[in-house]
Amino acid sequence: DAKTTQPTSMDCAEGRAANLPCNHSTISGNEYVYWYRQIHSQGPQYIIHGLKNNETNEMASLIITEDRKSSTLILPHATLRDTAVYYCIVRVGHRDDKIIFGKGTRLHILP
Amino acid sequence: NAGVTQTPKFQVLKTGQSMTLQCAQDMNHNSMYWYRQDPGMGLRLIYYSASEGTTDKGEVPNGYNVSRLNKREFSLRLESAAPSQTSVYFCASENRANYGYTFGSGTRLTVV
Numbered sequence: 001d002a003k004t005t006q007p008t009s010m011d012c013a014e015g016r017a018a019n020l021p022c023n024h025s026t027i028s029g030n031e032y033v034y035w036y037r038q039i040h041s042q043g044p045q046y047i048i049h050g051l052k053n054n055e056t057n058e059m060a061s062l063i064i065t066e067d068r069k070s071s072t073l074i075l076p077h078a079t080l081r082d083t084a085v086y087y088c089i090v091r092v093g094h095r096d097d098k099i100i101f102g103k104g105t106r107l108h109i110l111p
Numbered sequence: 112n113a114g115v116t117q118t119p120k121f122q123v124l125k126t127g128q129s130m131t132l133q134c135a136q137d138m139n140h141n142s143m144y145w146y147r148q149d150p151g152m153g154l155r156l157i158y159y160s161a162s163e164g165t166t167d168k169g170e171v172p173n174g175y176n177v178s179r180l181n182k183r184e185f186s187l188r189l190e191s192a193a194p195s196q197t198s199v200y201f202c203a204s205e206n207r208a209n210y211g212y213t214f215g216s217g218t219r220l221t222v223v
Contacts, residue, residue: 032210041217042216042217043201044154044214046206046211049211099144100156101153101155104153
């Protein structure tokens with residue numbers, strides 16, 4: 001079962017903010033939202049995660065709606081190096097809950 | 112550098128040959144994972160190990176075996192390779208602080 005729904009692809013101009021949406025309408029109260037990205041031919045890279053509060057780190061910001069049914073990953077100033085597939089994942093976040101990857105969003109940063 | 116190391120990076124096998132993909136992490140993580148990724152597709156979980164001495168099947172375990180040799184190392188074995196196992200294989204370990212995964216750079220396997 002796909003727990004999340006993401007657009008297949010998106011474009012963003014270099015230097016602008018990239019906003020990647022994710023729907024997770026069946027999320028449970030104890031499930032976190034995680035974001036990873038995979039740059040071509042590399043292993044996926046952890047970006048950020050959150051439960052219900054908005055989160056920010058050196059890579060991105062995560063905005064989770066109040067009902068927790070959707071979220072947005074924000075890359076504040078996209079560069080060409082941010083071109084990648086971005087995966088939104090919901091999981092409980094303990095050792096017995098494995099990450100199941102969907103198809104993700106292919107983000108193209110345009111020069 | 113701390114992280115997940117996979118060897119080899121590339122491998123070509125003939126149908127029926129066997130091989131072991133090696134994975135080691137130096138971050139003292141308990142849980143480790145093996146995924147495969149086929150062209151244009153997402154990652155699929157093959158096997159995982161929640162701790163030293165334990166292993167469990169994931170979504171696509173058929174044709175593979177694993178060994179959690181110690182806390183650092185988690186190997187994936189193909190006993191009799193088939194062309195359908197041509198893929199990129201990624202190993203990962205889990206950071207218990209945030210339950211985020213750290214992935215290796217992958218092994219690109221071609222079975223002819």
